Structures are given as C-alpha cells and as structure tokens.
Amino acid sequence: MRREIRILGATVVMLGIFGGPGYTGGPGYVQAQQQSMPGSVGVEPSASLEGTVKRVNPATSTVEVSTDRFGLWAKSLEVGSATDIRVEGRKASLEDLHEGEKIKASYETRVGKSFATSIEVIPTP
DSSP, X not given: OHHHHHHHHHHHHHHHHHTSTTOOOSTTOOEEOSXXXXXXXXXXXXXXXXXXXXXXXXXXXXXXXXXXXXXXXXXXXEOOTTOEEEETTEEEXXXXXXXXXXXXXXXXXXXXXXXXXXXXXXXXX
C-alpha cells in the first residue's frame, strides 16, 4: 500500500512538472487540440509543431521536421493533395519547401502515420 502511494505521488509530481495544466512547452512542443471528427476511427486529434525542415522527399511525399535545437528529434509528416502549404502567405507546393527553413505545421495521426493538414514557412527576420 505504501509503495502504491509513493508511485502515485511521483506520478502526480511528474505531471505537475512536465505535462500538467498550464504547461506550454518549449520550442518544438507538440500541442494536441481536440478537433477530430466524432466517430473517426483510428484518427487522433489534430496536433501542431514548430521546427526546422530537415529533409524534403518528393518521391515519398514526406517532410522530416527537426523539433529540437540540435536536430536529434524529428517528426516525419506525410504530405498530400489536401495539405495547405504556404510560403510568405502564398499557396505553395512540397517542392517549395527547403532544408533549413523554419515551419509551423498541423497534422493528424492516422494508423500510426502523421498526415500534414497545413504547413507554413515562418519568415526569418
């Protein structure tokens, strides 16, 4: 019983530090938003991320986005015809994305894959 209480206490402390209410995260923190359609089977709620384009692969229609400062953590996003890609506010295509650009993306996870719903290049000052 004491062990269960200690584990529960440690869990509560960890949630308070790393994911409790009010946690905004740092750069690259993925924020889930409750936007999925009711009854959608196998579709997780929409999420968003900010990061740097690490690799663009037109052959597989994917963009790999580095979400940390050192480029060690990356998220692969599938890009389809429904993906809204914007560069300087104008509609663009996958070929208009380049390695090293900062982007903001929204995506949905379906059957273990992340499908980009929108990608916006963040202008550099």
